[in-house]
Structure formats: C-alpha cells, structure tokens
Amino acid sequence: MQKNPAIVIIRKITKKQAEYIKSNLEKDSRTTSIKLFNILYALRIKDVDKKKIFKKLFGYDYLEDKDYLLRNELRLLRQKLDDCLINLALEDELKNNHFFRCKQRLFAYKHFGIDELFEEEYENTIKCAEDNLAFEDAISFQRWTMDKAYHHKLNSLITYEERAIFFKKLTEECTESLKKYNASIVRINNCFALISNHYKGLLGKAENNITLNDKETIEIEDHPQSLYYYFRSKGLATSGLERVNYFIKSLEQIKNHPFKNNYLNELALNSIINIGRSLQQSRDFEGALDYLSKGVDEYLPLLTNYPSTEKLYANYIVALLNTYQYDKALIALDSIEDKKHGFNYTNHWFTIYRILCLAALDKQKEFNSSMPVNFNNIPPQHRLYLRLLQGIGFYLFNNIEDANREMYNLHKSIKNKEHGTDIFRVVDIYQSAFKLFAKSTKENLLTKEKIILDHLMLQIEKISILDINTMPFLLWLKREIIENG
Numbered sequence: 001m002q003k004n005p006a007i008v009i010i011r012k013i014t015k016k017q018a019e020y021i022k023s024n025l026e027k028d029s030r031t032t033s034i035k036l037f038n039i040l041y042a043l044r045i046k047d048v049d050k051k052k053i054f055k056k057l058f059g060y061d062y063l064e065d066k067d068y069l070l071r072n073e074l075r076l077l078r079q080k081l082d083d084c085l086i087n088l089a090l091e092d093e094l095k096n097n098h099f100f101r102c103k104q105r106l107f108a109y110k111h112f113g114i115d116e117l118f119e120e121e122y123e124n125t126i127k128c129a130e131d132n133l134a135f136e137d138a139i140s141f142q143r144w145t146m147d148k149a150y151h152h153k154l155n156s157l158i159t160y161e162e163r164a165i166f167f168k169k170l171t172e173e174c175t176e177s178l179k180k181y182n183a184s185i186v187r188i189n190n191c192f193a194l195i196s197n198h199y200k201g202l203l204g205k206a207e208n209n210i211t212l213n214d215k216e217t218i219e220i221e222d223h224p225q226s227l228y229y230y231f232r233s234k235g236l237a238t239s240g241l242e243r244v245n246y247f248i249k250s251l252e253q254i255k256n257h258p259f260k261n262n263y264l265n266e267l268a269l270n271s272i273i274n275i276g277r278s279l280q281q282s283r284d285f286e287g288a289l290d291y292l293s294k295g296v297d298e299y300l301p302l303l304t305n306y307p308s309t310e311k312l313y314a315n316y317i318v319a320l321l322n323t324y325q326y327d328k329a330l331i332a333l334d335s336i337e338d339k340k341h342g343f344n345y346t347n348h349w350f351t352i353y354r355i356l357c358l359a360a361l362d363k364q365k366e367f368n369s370s371m372p373v374n375f376n377n378i379p380p381q382h383r384l385y386l387r388l389l390q391g392i393g394f395y396l397f398n399n400i401e402d403a404n405r406e407m408y409n410l411h412k413s414i415k416n417k418e419h420g421t422d423i424f425r426v427v428d429i430y431q432s433a434f435k436l437f438a439k440s441t442k443e444n445l446l447t448k449e450k451i452i453l454d455h456l457m458l459q460i461e462k463i464s465i466l467d468i469n470t471m472p473f474l475l476w477l478k479r480e481i482i483e484n485g
Contacts, residue, residue, distance in 0.1 A: 333357070
C-alpha cells in the first residue's frame with residue numbers, strides 16, 4: 001500500500017501543487033477521486049491503513065472481496081494525478097525555460113500545419129538550440145524542416161534551384177549538429193564509465209586501465225559541452241591536484257559560456273561537487289568548503305528539484321564536519337529538513353552526520369534519541385556507519401567495554417562481506433584506538449600505548465580515502481587521540 005503510485009505522488013507534492021490538483025479534481029463529475037485525494041492527503045505523513053481508507057471512502061467496513069473497489073479508485077486517481085503533474089511541469093517549463101518555450105512553439109506550428117509561421121520561427125529556434133547546446137533538438141528541428149520542404153510546405157522555396165540550395169545547406173547544418181551531438185554523447189559515455197569505475201574503487205575493485213573513445217578513435221567536434229565532459233573524464237581518470245585542475249577546467253567551459261539554463265547550471269554544480277570532493281580526498285578541507293559554499297550560495301538558488309542539489313548538500317556538510325564546524329553543520333541539516341527537499345539516498349547520510357555532530361558536541365540526550373531503535377530497515381552501507389556511531393556512543397558515555405565489543409563485531413562483519421575498503425580501514429583504526437583507550441586514561445597513558453597511539457595518528461594522517469563519508473569519523477577520532485595523549 002505504501003508503494004502505490006497515487007500515495008507516493010501525494011506524499012511528495014507541495015502545498016501549492018496540492019491546491020492545483022484539488023481544483024482540477026473538483027471539476028470532475030466523479031466525486032470519488034477528490035474524496036480519496038483528501039483522505040490520502042490528510043494521512044500522507046502517517047502510515048496509510050487500507051481498512052481505514054476503505055471505510056472513509058465507501059462508508060462501510062473493509063471486506064476482502066471488495067478490495068478491487070479501492071484498487072480501481074487508486075488507479076483512476078493515479079491517472080488524474082499524472083495528468084495534473086504533466087500540466088504543472090509543462091507550465092513550469094514554459095514559464096521559466098526560454099528555449100523550451102521556443103521549441104514548443106515551433107512544435108505547435110508544425111503540429112497544426114501553420115507552415116508560414118513555422119518557416120518564420122525555424123531560424124530563431126535553431127539558434128536558440130545551439131546557444132543552449134541542445135544539439136539533439138537542433139537535429140529534430142532540421143529534420144522537421146527538411147520534411148516540410150520536401151512536401152512543398154515552405155512557401156519561400158519556389159524554383160528547383162532554390163530547393164537544391166536549401167537541401168544542400170540544411171544537410172550541411174544537420175551534419176554539423178550531428179558531429180557536436182556525437183562528440184557530447186561519446187564523452188558523456190566516457191565520463192559515466194569512469195564514474196562506474198569510481199564506485200568499483202570504493203569496493204577495492206577498480207580497473208587500472210580503462211579504454212575510452214577519444215580523438216584518436218572518433219571525429220570529435222570541440223565545443224563547451226563536449227569539452228566539459230572531456231575535462232571531467234580526465235579528472236576522474238587522475239588523482240590529487242591534477243584531478244582538481246581538470247575539474248576546474250570543466251567548470252570553466254560552462255562558466256564562460258554566454259548562455260545559462262537549468263541544465264548548464266546543473267553541469268556547473270556537478271563540477272563544483274567534483275572539485276569539493278577531490279579537495280577533501282586531498283585533505284584540503286578549507287579549499288573544499290570554499291567551493292562547496294559557492295555552490296550553495298550561488299548555484300543552488302538557480303535550481304529546483306535537480307539531482308545535484310542532494311549531492312551538493314551532502315558534500316557541503318561533510319566539509320563542515322571535516323573542519324570541525326559541528327554547530328554550523330547542525331544548522332545546515334536543520335535548514336535541509338525545513339525545506340523538505342524530499343531527498344532519498346542521502347536521508348540516511350544526513351541522519352548519520354547529525355548524530356556525529358551530537359557526539360562531537362557531547363549532547364548525550366539528543367544523541368540517544370537520534371539513534372535508530374532498529375537497524376533492520378536501514379540499507380547495509382548506512383547501517384555500518386550507524387553501528388560505528390553506536391560504538392562511539394558507548395565510548396563517550398563511559399561504557400568502553402561495549403564500545404570495544406561493538407568495534408570487534410563490526411570489524412568482523414565487514415571483513416566477511418564486501419562493504420568497501422575505506423570503511424574497513426576506518427573501523428580497523430577505531431578498534432585499535434578503543435582497545436588502547438580501555439587500558440588507559442588521559443592521566444595515565446603508558447609509553448607503549450603512547451607509541452601505538454602515535455602510530456594510529458600517523459595512519460589517520462597518511463591513509464588514502466576515496467569515500468569522503470569516512471573522513472569525518474577519522475578526524476573526530478584524531479581529535480580524541482590528541483585529547484587522550
């Protein structure tokens with residue numbers, strides 16, 4: 001029931017969207033849809049109970065053999081919700097996206113056979129497509145125009161000579177657009193092949209030599225979009241400051257392009273995230289925070305409901321944690337929650353970051369209330385970090401034996417499964433540190449233990465990390481070791 005499409009939509013929509021949907025459903029001659037919508041909208045924060053909904057909708061108790069009635073109403077409501085969301089999306093794009101408006105206007109002239117205006121609007125729309133680096137759309141417009149000319153729909157083409165020149169010119173333009181489009185597609189594919197290899201690297205399975213299509217194997221048309229993905233791919237294939245420099249070059253391709261839209265701002269934001277993450281991997285936490293703050297302050301206000309929004313927030317908060325700005329990180333986390341961005345993947349990460357902040361600020365009561373009671377429904381990757389936090393909680397609240405036991409069990413479970421090399425190394429360091437903390441106090445640290453702690457500090461300083469989510473945990477432990485030492 002919780003995964004029913006109509007219920008999923010109702011849980012995600014904003015108040016403004018809900019008002020639009022209600023106004024449309026109220027015009028429907030069938031009143032059941034608006035009644036069901038109101039019932040589900042009132043319950044959207046709570047667990048949805050099928051039997052309660054059934055009784056409220058039909059006025060009598062739920063019967064198994066009448067279940068189809070509710071299923072049918074949910075199906076009909078979903079269709080109406082989809083129509084409303086499509087209309088809202090189109091209205092939003094028409095209002096805020098100049099190129100989309102140009103494109104839809106040309107499509108309308110084509111669809112309704114208003115050939116005089118189509119011919120008049122074609123050049124303007126093609127220029128707009130090129131400016132917005134929308135080469136795939138440009139190819140579609142050129143194809144539409146050639147088709148109209150072939151069927152004698154363009155009044156400006158009268159003689160055979162004019163038609164011959166027209167088709168030759170448009171074919172050449174289409175070929176140029178196709179080259180630019182192909183260059184982008186090849187380099188986009190290269191980029192995502194390297195991103196796939198990055199995630200394999202987190203599991204310790206990265207390929208050392210990946211063969212990518214490039215200038216030597218295909219004809220490349222260099223333009224901002226193609227070069228953006230070229231430099232981004234070069235960055236993904238390297239490391240350290242060289243990687244950062246390539247990502248900065250990819251950002252420059254978009255920053256220097258005279259036209260901006262949601263898509264291009266999204267590309268720029270992706271490069272800022274790449275720069276911030278790479279600087280954190282290189283342990284330049286202040287530099288990373290500068291870039292990521294710029295993304296939050298300058299680019300984020302330009303975007304709504306784009307994937308990069310979620311990633312940017314996650315990287316920005318990690319940068320705050322890595323610079324020990326725990327109070328500011330909590331404020332940022334509260335801001336994200338207030339805005340109700342509807343994030344999915346990072347929701348668990350934000351919970352983890354919040355609990356680490358509470359541990360670092362020694363807020364015991366809030367720490368305990370924020371820890372999940374049951375880890376069973378939490379994805380395995382996030383569960384590892386919550387178990388690590390559980391061990392930290394035991395340590396902070398003077399239950400070092402339980403902290404040791406939790407680290408021992410966590411270390412063992414990670415060793416037996418494929419969860420990634422970074423988290424395994426972090427838990428390994430934690431296990432060694434907590435074992436030493438159990439044997440000593442801040443006032444009584446034996447020479448042998450001091451040597452081992454110094455060795456752990458060196459490991460924390462030197463360890464190479466790909467998964468930046470592990471870094472705040474290492475830096476928190478570094479501070480604890482300094483205080484113990």
